[in-house]
Every structure is written in structure tokens, then in C-alpha cells.
Amino acid sequence: MSIAKTVLHKFVGYLEAQASELIWKPRCSATIAWEQSQGISAKDKTSKYTGPRGDWSQGYGYITHDGFSATIVAQSQVLDRTATGGWCTEEFGLSSDADHVRVLRGLQQNEEKEALRQQHQARRLQQKKEKEALRQQHRLVVARLKEILSSLKETKPRYRPAFDTDASFPLQERHQVQPPPVPGPPTTQIGPLCLSPGEAASMRVVQDTHVDNSTPRVLYSDGSLLNSGTLEVSQAFGVVDLTQDNPLTVQGRTDGHASSAKAELMGLLAAVLSAPPEQDIVVKLDNQSVVERYSRLVKNRRDTLPRKRFRSTYAGIWAVLWQVVESRPGRVEVVWIKGHSNIHGNELADQAAKVAAQSGSVPWMADLTQQTDITTFAHCYGGIVEIDLRQLLKQQSTIRHHQAWTSQRRVKRAIPDIDDVEWNSTLAYVHDRHAVFTFYNNSKDSHQRTHHIKKLHGMLPTLNSMQVRKPNLYPTCVCRRCELEKEDNDHVWKCPSAAETTTEIWKEAMGKINEWGVQATNSYNAARKREYKRAVDRGRQVPRPVPIHWWPPSDADHVRGFSSIGGARAVHSGSPAPDRDEKPMWNVSDLLRGITPLSMLTEWSAVFRTPMSIAKTVLHKFVGYLEAQASELIWKPRCSATIAWEQTQGISAKDKTSKYTGPRGDWSQGYGYITHDGFSATIVAQSQVLDRTATGGWCTEEFGL
Ligand SMILES: [Zn+2]
Structure with missing residues (x-):
């Protein structure tokens, strides 16, 4: 069937095509010729005819003899439109009158097309321009990049030194790396290490051993730090090689910024340099952080950020170690082992390190010029800076600020003995039990801390300083509570009207001491227990801690504990009583201001028969309680009384903060305190500056009254 279908398809197709060409086309030509002779134009044929039509029963397309039904006629009328005229030329490209219409229509279409084309072209031009501009920009950037890259290649090696020597760095000139100063006794140099000849000889013994790379040689190294935190601090290390007939040992001391990491690091460096260069080695040590840093600063140094490479502690020695490891043909591996767990090599290395730490041998030094990674090191007081420089600078400015602060007369007056203050506890109260470095996170916090600082420095805006500042408002500075004495920062706490309150607060605090104790x-016992457990877990042998008991102190004990504080006995008994010391350094008022004296701490520690840390905690809570209660029960009522008096005098808060330009009172009356010595002129100037921050509105701001 399918073959017949194809053949029939082609047969019919041929007939159809040929009939179009040879029957229909000649017929059209003949008909058009006749039409022309009849004066029927193509336009006539397409123009709309509105007159009566002929009989549709004559049919559409065919002349039938059956006639059409009416519905068919209507249908045909609709179809007519699309079928009328012009079809000859349109369908077969024959020229006829229909051309005229066609041309007209074509012209119109052409115009539209032309407009569209122009639009397109304009758009394309625009796009082209934009593209060109982009390309231009890109070319510029690429050229600039190429320029930069090419100049980089010329001047900088792939791993650049810490500081570009071309960049301006004023320290550079004077602080270029110098070879370490040669100490008194003669020293030898092995690689980058400077050491005494005796110790160099023991190192050479290991160096001369036979190289056997069938398995890597295991070396044990350990460091030791003695008398840490004292002037007699000593750092040493030991390296042990157990692969030979007799254990070979290298040991030595080092100096500089003291830490166990430094001892371990020098031990590691000594171990790597001791082994014959061709020998593959595994160094085993028991300091995890040194092992970690080895992998970061030596093994994977190329992937480590400059910040880590240059700012790590002992960055120079790590760079030296890296150079040594890179340049030796044998491979180096560093492995952590658990310390004090009966590993023979580790025990021997530990012993060697301890022996060396106690010896007086010449400290080993690493020659930092033997590495090229870091070219510049800072020196401070003749020693190289081995910690992060930024940290050192921060420490320096802390010390400078502290010195400047302690030398202020105001501070000297308000804090009788700066060295006899337990600052951890005192600062905890100044910062309202927040960490010292935290920021103020709300206005209440800020006001609290301001109040504490003023209290500590004797800068509470008492009436004497208000009078000096605004003599026009304050004709007198007599205390508004007792109405007897002039009010200064001392009188606030010593006012006779506050004596009863002080005794009450004191008694309450005393009653809480047992609870705090x-x-x-x-918590002390729990902490000891935890420490013991940790030590046992690490394999150390330590005695089991004996729990401590709290023995409630008797009243006599208490009296002994605070006998160094002036006026304490009187407050304790609620009636006048003599002080032990004739001129006591500290007074009860200092405790109320939140200062914890060290001397009191020592006496308490003796009275309570407890470790210092327990006495410290108890005293801290005791002083804290006094301070908080004194603010609530002495300072706030004092402020209320003073404000009430100010209102009767017509002094408003606005008056207090308004700028006063008239003559000031006599500053010799003092800032904060009424003294009989008077202040020097510079102190007056200083106080004037500080005034601004201390003026008016304090009562309400600090306590929301
Ligand atoms: Zn008073």
C-alpha cells in the first residue's frame, strides 16, 4: 500500500503542477485580455460593490444545477471578500491591473518597514557605541593591570619581606637586624645558632652520626621554664637521640621573652640542627601549641597569611626554623606526644632541660639575619621585641596613662596610698561589676560608672565645690544635713547625721560575712578539686587537695581584722572608740567609697586563717556591700536634702548648669576637699577643665531623683 501511495502521490502531484502551469495560467491570461477589452481594471475588481448581487444559486466556484441553500449563500458572502480579485498576480506574479493596488500597498508597507529599519539601525548604532565605550574602558583597565603586574614582578619576589624596604618606615634605619651581641664567653655558631663551644661539641656528636633513611630518626625534645614571673627566670631545653648505642643529649639555655613556648621552640630548632642534614627526622615533643604553630608557620608557611607569619610571638625564630627546614635535604616532621606518660625519650629530654635550666650556661641565640622572610625587627631597651609589636605598644601606653594618672594631685589626695589598693576589686566596683574594658551600654550604666569614678577621685559635686564654681548661687556651703560643718567630699561620709546609718550598714555587712565566707x-574547694582532676588526667602526680573549712570569726577577730582602718572600731561598736594607729592611712569613708585596701586584706587573711583568695572574695563582697548601701542610704538622701534646700533658695537645675562668668570663689578652698594647705595654680587650672564634666544636675542624673 505504501509504495502505491507514494507512486499515486507523485502522479497526482505532477498532474496538479502541470495543470496549474498549462491550463490555469493560459486561462488567466486569456481572461485578463478579455477583461481589458471590456474595460475592467484590477482596481474595479477589488473595489467594494454595493449594488444588488447576482443570483448566488449560480454557485461559488462551480456552476451547479441544484442551487444553493440560503445559509450557504450567506456563508459565501462572507468568504467572498477574501477571494476577490488580484489573486492572479499575487499568486503567480503575473502583471495585471492588480499591480497598482499591490504597489500602493507595497509602498505603504515599505514606508513602515523603512521607519522600523531606521529605528533598528539607530538602536544598533547606540548599542555599538556603548559596546565600544565598554571595550575602551576594559582595554584601559587591562593595560593598567598589566603595568602594575609587570612592575610587581620586577621589584618584589613572590614571598616578600615583612616590610617593603622602599616604603617609608622610619624605624628601618636604626633598627635593621643586627647580629646578636656576642656575650662575654666565647661562642660558636652552628647554622643560625650561637652557643657555647662545649654545647656545640655535643651537637656535633649527633651531627656526625651515620645517616640511615630506611626509617626516619626519632628525636625527643622538651623545654623547661623555671622561676617564671621572677627576675631569676630561666628557660632551657633538652634534645635526646636514642637511636645510637648510647643516648645522645643536647641541652642549653635561652633568654629573651620568657615562656615555655620559647624553650620548646629553641629545643625544636636545636633538634633539627643537631641531626645530620640528610637524615629524615621526626621530632616528638609534648607541647601541643608548638606543634600546631609548627604546621602553620613552618610546614604550611607558604599558605599562611603575612599577619600570622610576622606578628606571631617569636616570629623571627620561626622564620629561622623555616629556613633551616627548607634548606636541609632530609625531611622533618613534628609530632605531639603526651607528656609525663613514661615515654623514655621524653623523660630524658625533660630531665636534660631541667638540668640545663639550673645551670649557668651561656644562653643560646638564634641569628635572625640567617632568614630572609622578615627583614626588620623592633628593639626595645636593648632587647629584641619577640611579642607582637602592637601588643607592646598598647602595654606602653597603658603604663604611660597609669603614670600620668597616679601623679595627679587630685588622685594623690583622694587615694592615700595607690600601692595599698586591691585594684581588681576596686575597679570591679568602679565599673559597676562589668569588665573594665566594656563600653557603657545605656545611660544608667554610664551614670553609675560616672558616679563611682567621681567618688573614687573625691570629685562628687559637694557644696564646697558648687560654691567655688558659682558663688552667686551659693552664699554658703554648710552641710544641709547636719547644718554644722562645711560640706566637702570627706564630710559626705563623715557627717554626724550619717553616723547611725553607717553603723547600720556596717552591722548588716558584718552579719553577711559568714554567708560570703x-x-x-x-567555690575554692571546688576549684582545687577541678585542678586536681585536670592534673591527674594529664598524668601528673599531685597530692589530693584537703578541703578547707570556714571557721566563723569571733567579734574579737573582726576587730583585729579591721583595726588598721580609722574609725572602724567606733562604727563597729556604735560609740566613740580609739583607733589602733595614730594616723591611720585608710578610713571607713574610704571603704564607703568602694576602695579595698591591700593591708586590710592581709590582716583579714590572717584572722580568717584561710587562703588569701578566700579572704579577697569576702573582703570584696564586704566593701561592695558598704559601697552600694552608702550610695543608697547616705548619698541619695544627702542629694534629696540638698535639692530641697536649693529649691528654698530658688536655685533651679537650669541655674546650676548655666554658664557663670563672674569672679570665682577661692580655689584654695579646694576641689572636692576642703584642705588647709591650698592648691597650686596648675591644679586650679586643671580643676577648671574638669569642672565642665562635673557641673550640676548630678543628683538627678546619677540616681534618677
Ligand atoms: Zn553634715
């Missing part, structure tokens, strides 16, 4: 003792 038991708490502190419990």
Missing part, C-alpha cells in the same frame, strides 16, 4: 570556701 562559706560561699567563697565552697
